[in-house]
Amino acid sequence: MSLDKDQVQHIAVLARLHLADDEFAETVQKLSRIVDFVDQLVAAPTDDVVPMAHPVNQAQRLRPDRVSEPNDREHLQQNAAETSDGLYLVPKVIE
Amino acid sequence: MSRNWEVVIGLEIHTQLATKSKIFSGAATAYGAAPNTQACLVDLGYPGTLPVLNEEVVRMATKFGLAVNAEIARRSVFARKNYFYPDLPKGYQISQYELPIVGEGELFIEDADGKQKRIGITRAHLEEDAGKSIHEGLDRHSGIDLNRAGTPLLEIVSEPDLRSAQEAVAYMRKIHSIVRYLEISDGNMQEGSFRCDANVSVRPRGQEKLGTRAELKNLNSFRFVEKAINYEVERQIEILEDGGEVVQETRLYDSDKDETRSMRSKEEANDYRYFPDPDLLPVEIDEEYIAAVRATLPELPAAKQQRFIEQYSIKPEDADILTTSRALADYFETAAGATDGKAQVVANWVIGELTGALNKESLEIEQSPVSPEALAQLVSRISDDTISGKIAKEVFEAMWRGEGSADAIIEAKGLRQITDNSAIEAIVDQVIAANPGQAAEYRAGKDKLIGFFVGQVMKETQGKANPGAVNKLLKDKLSG
Known part of the structure; x- marks a missing residue:
């Protein structure tokens, strides 16, 4: 098994996921299988290969610095669970 | 501050770039707009939207790099920095990690002895700002304003070359002055367009190995940078001299109390899981572009x-x-x-x-x-x-x-100076005659009284007599 229980727990915390005890063993196993699968790439000789940042071999196109998106707040906030005075409301975040 | 300890400081300065639109979207960036009126689909992290890079931020970053004598990356890459916070709708911030647009550079400050001191710049990279959370007055909620989300930032990272709070401030002032000369940022600190985090540590003088550092967050004035660092240095020295250990952590400066305190973040040690953003291609810059930007640099x-x-x-x-x-x-x-x-x-x-x-x-x-x-x-x-x-x-x-x-x-x-010597002379005579006691004392050797006489003449002339002429006339008359 390439991943242990602690690593999976750490990933779950980072992803804000709660794993029930009975799901845990299975999740460790499944995630490990994925990692093992991808790990086959390690065997490929890459000494002379330049790291690839993107599969499309092109450079980023740029856009001119122009304001093209007008205020659409009223429309966009129809999708929000709750708003107040133009603010999106979320459960209180305590610092 | 103790002579036995050496202070080591590195700064991360966040400069908001003065573009009209955001780094990856066409929403406006004007300061002070009503909440969420400058936040479009891209800024809100809607599914199916894609970032498109603003050409102006590339030009501005290049300008900065050239101004600090830095290598401009011919190829730079945007990466995702992953973390959860309500004012970051996508769940990641688009930043640059392994391949920033500006590489190693330098600038010079004056140290305490007035000598030029080189401060290394590690890198400068482009990234988007997050939104703003409002916690007050909303009862069980926090309010999120995403106007600032997607505002372009240039983060300028220094080497740990600064040796005092004063040097840190001098360096920060130089950067501030440069970004304003280049007109790539308004540098407005009240509005948060120019803010800084400071990595501060101390080590016994002569020791090579760096001490454990604390990161001071969000210092938004030159005065706060100086005060926060001085407080933090004292705090760390005190801990070490008591035989304790400095904890690596993030600390917030409280300007009301003039102290730094631990943010006690319950987050696990930062684990941002950076990876290249598949939504953006590498940015490529050629010699011709760099030469063209260089030609626009003002005198620095x-x-x-x-x-x-x-x-x-x-x-x-x-x-x-x-x-x-x-x-x-x-x-x-x-x-x-x-x-x-x-x-x-x-x-x-x-x-x-x-x-x-x-x-x-x-x-x-x-x-x-x-x-x-x-x-x-x-x-x-x-x-x-x-x-x-x-x-x-x-x-x-x-x-x-x-x-x-x-x-x-x-x-x-009628403020013209009296240049007519005979007019001044008459007043000088009058003043000496009116103060026989002082005149006698002066003649007896109390030279300092000349000031008294000059003052009296100036008073009579409402300050219009030439002080040099008055002095000379008085001395002549009094000694005569």
């Missing part, structure tokens, strides 16, 4: 300071102050150019009276009610002996209040 503060010293023969420290901003430097040059070789006097007035008056009313140099040409006329009236330096201050105040030009005010108020 350090070069301008050197030129001022040589061209105008003013004091180096004055040249330093006058080149803090382009507008101030331009003001000085216009005024100095309109006088006949009185640049140092102009410098004194700009740094002294003018800056004092501007500060008092919280005005910028561009808003000065006294134009550089008007100030030049005032300086010329001092140098041609029309008025004394003391009277000039009175004239300046009247100019500031909008009462007209120096010449008009001098004429209207």
Whole structure:
């Protein structure tokens, strides 16, 4: 098994996921299988290969610095669970 | 601060780039708009939207890199920095990690001994800002304003080359001055356009290995940077001298209490899981582009300071102050150019009276009610002996209040210096006659009383007598 229980727990915390005890063993196993699968790439000789940042071999196109998106707040906030005075409301975040 | 400890500081400065639209979307970036009126689908992290890079941020970052003598990456890559917070709707911030647009650079500050000191710049990278959370007055909720989400930032990271809070502030001021010269940021600290985090550690003098550092967050004024670092240095030295250990952590500076305190974040140690953003292709910059940007660079503060010293023969420290901003430097040059070789006097007035008056009313140099040409006329009236330096201050105040030009005010108020020696002589005689006691004491050797007599004559003439002439006449008469 390439991943242990602690690593999976750490990933779950980072992803804000709660794993029930009975799901845990299975999740460790499944995630490990994925990692093992991808790990086959390690065997490929890459000494002379330049790291690839993107599969499309092109450079980023740029856009001119122009304001093209007008205020659409009223429309966009129809999708929000709750708003107040133009603010999106979320459960209180305590610092 | 103890002589046994060496302070080591590195700064991360976040500069908001002065674009019209956001780094990856066409929403506006104007400051102070009503909440969420400048947040479009891309900024809100809607599914199916894609970021498109603003060409202006690439140009601005390149400009900065060239100004600090840095290598511009021919190929740079955007990466995702993953973390959860409600003001970051996508769940990641688009930043740069392994391949930033600006590589190693440098700038020079003056250290405590007035010597030039090189400060290394590790890198500068482009990233998007997050939104703003509002916690007050919303009961069980926090309010999220995403106007700032997607605002372009250039994060400038220094080497740990700074050795005191003063050096850190000097470095920060230089960067501030450079970004404003380049017109890539308004540098407005109240509005958060220019803010900094400081990595602070101490180590026993002579030790190679760096001490454990604390990161001080979000310092948004030069004064706070200095105070926060000084507090933090004291705190760390105290811990170490008591045999304790400094904990690596993030600390917030509380300006009301003038102390730093642990953020006690319950987050696990930062684990941002950076990876190249598949939504963005690598940014490629060629020689031609770099040459074109280089051609647009203005004269930078350090070069301008050197030129001022040589061209105008003013004091180096004055040249330093006058080149803090382009507008101030331009003001000085216009005024100095309109006088006949009185640049140092102009410098004194700009740094002294003018800056004092501007500060008092919280005005910028561009808003000065006294134009550089008007100030030049005032300086010329001092140098041609029309008025004394003391009277000039009175004239300046009247100019500031909008009462007209120096010449008009001098004429209207009858402030012209009395150059007629016989007129001064008469007053000198009168003053000596009125103060026989002091005259006798002076003659008996109490030289200091000359000041008293000069004062009396000045009073009689309402300050209009030439102080040099008064002095000479008094000495002649009193010793005669």
